[in-house]
Amino acid sequence: MSTLAALPGWVLDHHAAVLLALGEHVQLSLAALLAGGGAAVLLGLLGAGRPRLAEATITLAGVLRTLPSLAVLAALLPLLGVGFAPSFVALSILAVPPVLVGLVTGLRLADPAALDAAAGMGMTRTQRLFRVSLPLAAPLLLEGFRTASVQVVSGAALASFIGGGGLGDLVTAGVALLDLPRLLTGAIAIALLALLADLGLGLLARRVAP
Amino acid sequence: MNAAATPMIETERLGKTWPGATRPAVDGVSLRVARGTCCALIGPSGCGKTTLLRMLNRLVEPDTGAIRLDGADALRADPVRLRRGIGYVIQNVGLFPHRDVAANIATVPRLLGWKRARIEARVDAVLSLVGLDPAEYRHRNPRQLSGGQAQRVGVARALAADPPVLLMDEPFGAVDPLQRARLQVELLRLLRELGKTVVIVTHDVEEAVLLGDSVAVMRDGRLVQHAPPAALLAAPADDFVAAFLGADRLLKRLALLPxxxxxxxxxxxxxxxxxxxxxxxxxxxxxxxxxxxxxxxxxxxxxxxxxxxxxxxxxxxxxxxxxxxxxxxPAAGPPDGRPASATPGMAGGAALD
CATH class of the missing domain: 3.90.1280 (CBS domain Like)
Structure with a gap:
């Protein structure tokens, strides 16, 4: 109780360090989300109208999902060293499966009658994809981004182990120094950030639903 | 209308066999549809009528045979450009749920690069044509439409770029019976007014004889008979056609005679x-x-x-x-051209008082 009461004071006293960690965390998460999510969108669009390729990408997503983030981080150490790069790559990989599954499912569920009409009216393949399939898949795609953002934001806490910085630094240092306010600040900030991403993308997903 | 003129739609021994199928889905069908007439394609499920229809705008590529639209070889044309010149209406309508009614109707005009003002005027015009008040329906979401209203918008969308040919695949199949009868009558009036050449797929004999200037009966991928409705009902080509038309075919025929x-x-x-x-x-x-x-x-x-x-x-x-x-x-007539006996309400009675 006393620790919680002391928390605001601690944060004020260390606001520079907290803001720095927060900035690093947001930056890392956003970069990974954009890179991993972007790769997943490209992969999903390639699979549109090619059922076998779509099936293969879904299988790939399943494999990626089974990889523990910490193991990926450790495996990347000898390749990319420490710091931002390995953390970024590991988190990007983490973002791929939910976005890919969301997009592929969304494309698959797009109203076949609308697509038939689109083809019959003389839309090209690309026009059908971008003017009909993708808008119809948008809500599920954003749901995928929502899941990915929560996983990436919480996964980014592990970046601290390989020198990637972020709010995880506060947690690991807090544990090492038995500095409870530091630890709690890091943990609560990560949780709030994840909640915020979840809420924001959830609202956006509802917005684009036709 | 000159019967010797080029038919608007003409297929010659058109054939399609799906990969892995043992027999063709469409087997050597030669069909002529005269300009400004409506041909109803009818037959049991799996007879190939929908495949035949979808070959006309090349959503299905035929394996053999030829298609001529207004005399031009349709198989040589670019399929995408070909389709922009052909109206297409399907049973499940397929309105784009993420666009409002106006944007749905504007699909083909936009693809053709029309100017905005022209598109807007055309949207209102075709909405009125299908009996929907533009002011009320222009900005509706497809979700806010009843089944009948949705199909009216579907027809308006097909008419938007004023194509000479309309292909319709069971357009009233998903509409409730009361609405269906009204839509059929209105569509009949509209198509006559606009002078469109129409091919409509249906499994409903009543609908076929009501809407069609000619009726083409298919079985196992083959065209069995193509005749004006009254002639078809009076003289089915074989037992299959007779059975398909139903035991009350002569009663159905009476409905076509004034x-x-x-x-x-x-x-x-x-x-x-x-x-x-x-x-x-x-x-x-x-x-x-x-x-x-x-x-x-x-x-x-x-x-x-x-x-x-x-x-x-x-x-x-x-x-x-x-x-x-x-x-x-008349028990039989030419398969092409508008049969006079199928037009109810002919003049004649007034002179006899």
């Missing part, structure tokens, strides 16, 4: 015109209204237990004259 065609000459003695009891809603004088068919006449005779009925336009139809007219109507 009551005026059976005016008794000389008129029967007045005492045969039984006063009877007039059911509510009947013509006050007991006469059959103008535009009534022979089927209406027969129904009225049964209802009033009368062997003769006066017509509102003058003249009297008797049971005997009705039978004679049903016999005398």
């Amino acid at each position: 009551a005026e065609a059976a005016i008794a000459d000389p008129p029967p003695p007045p005492d045969t015109l039984s006063p009877g009891t007039h059911p509510p809603g009947a013509h006050p004088s007991g006469a059959l209204p103008i535009g009534a068919s022979l089927r209406d006449a027969l129904a009225a005779m049964l209802e009033r237990d009368a062997r003769a009925l006066p017509l509102a336009g003058g003249g009297v139809v008797t049971l005997e004259s009705l039978f004679a007219a049903a016999r005398a109507a």
